[in-house]
Amino acid sequence: MHFIRYTGQIKNKIDRHGYFQYKDNIVEVISAPWDRYNNVIMRNVCHAHLSSSLNSKIDIPFKNIWYDCILGKVDKQEKLCLLVNAHLYTLVNENFISFLRAKYKNCYIVLYFSDTYKYFCKNYRGFPSIAFLKSKLDFVLTYNVVDAKQYDLKLMRPAFPNYSSVKDNYDIVESDFFFVGQNKGRLNDLIKIYETCKKRNLVCDFYITGVNPDDFKYPEIIHYNTTLTYEEVLERVKKTKCVVNIVQSNTQGITMRDYEALGNGKMLLTNNYYLESMDFFNPRQVVWIDNLENEIDKMFNNLPKETVDISSYNEEGFYIWLNGIISNK
Missing domain, CATH: 3.40.50 (Rossmann fold)
Structure with missing residues (x-):
């Protein structure tokens, strides 16, 4: 074929x-x-x-x-x-x-x-x-x-794509949380995540597109309506500890952000509970957004030594x- x-x-x-x-x-x-x-x-x-x-x-x-x-x-x-x-x-x-x-x-x-x-x-x-x-x-x-x-x-x-060719971009500052994507009703949740992180002096690298300028909040830190090449998206994934993925309502499935986080051995902050049904799911590598307040103070203190086995996928x-x-x- x-x-x-x-x-x-x-x-x-x-x-x-x-x-x-x-x-x-x-x-x-x-x-x-x-x-x-x-x-x-x-x-x-x-x-x-x-x-x-x-x-x-x-x-x-x-x-x-x-x-x-x-x-x-x-x-x-x-x-x-x-x-x-x-x-x-x-x-x-x-x-x-x-x-x-x-x-x-x-x-x-x-x-x-x-x-x-x-x-x-x-x-x-x-x-x-x-x-x-x-x-x-x-x-x-x-x-x-x-x-x-x-x-x-x-x-x-x-x-899972092969991410081995993603280069190290030393111009990108390391972050604790990284998000890139369209608003699609996610803005309020992303602002809450940012505010939770800000209280603990954690670094958020957020790029949100499709946002009305009247709704900009923390524009000095959060990047609004700025697009990235996919090459840079992956470079920023490589420089973060945790990828944020908020899935749309009425959707279930594995998304690009899931692939990028798990395929690069990063933590994943998400509301994508569909992951629990997959045989490669590792609860030590995934934190649910609803549980962020309880987990955030310790999630980087005990990073999983073994990430998910994706070799068969x-x-x-x-x-x-x-x-x-x-x-x-």
Whole structure:
């Protein structure tokens, strides 16, 4: 099987971006289709043409001129599995699907949600219906147990990225707690966490986007509406003791912040109780937000010597799992 995965993490330079093989399988992981181009002009033109943000406002014609190039070198006789993050949903239009089915006789097309279905419907005008996606694609995957049950989608197997290539950035000050993400109703909880930490002179490195300037509190310390590249996110994870993850209501599943904390051997402050159902859950590495006041004074005094064992949930394991469900289709 030849897997091509578009992660949709446009600003990402290192996470899940590369090429590896296991057994007779090839895996290519690419941030976005336009990253196939080394030429900056071609990359920018392709980006503009295929951009979900632009195409959600106006359906730009003639996207088919990019189809051959963005797939790279795949033999027509190979079994191909294309995985597309829902942020790049404009790729899975009927023309591209027809192109793939005609060119590759053994082709499987998969869309996966890295956020809730409602999030994509809200942020992308004309986002396809679940009925359309399920009728046109081979699989629709989601990390979210709630969406999996509500829309009868396939729940993704957890897969921890390999963070070994994250460099040490000595310009970043070490912190006790790190948060990065959109507001999405989390602001009050994050302010409470900050105030709890401030009383104990603990260092918070918080980046919150999507916040109305009228709601800024402690702007001299908390970074509002400042975006980070994913490379810097991981560098800041590496420089903190504890990653903060506040999951949205009506969601259950393993999120990127969980992967980043546990995959880098950090403490995790969260309300994601779904973690308790996973066999890699280590209660010594996780502190529940509701219990922060009781735990904060001792949570860094007894850091776990052994972090969670995630070896069976590596990326190769994810593709073995995906290959299995394809074989059983």
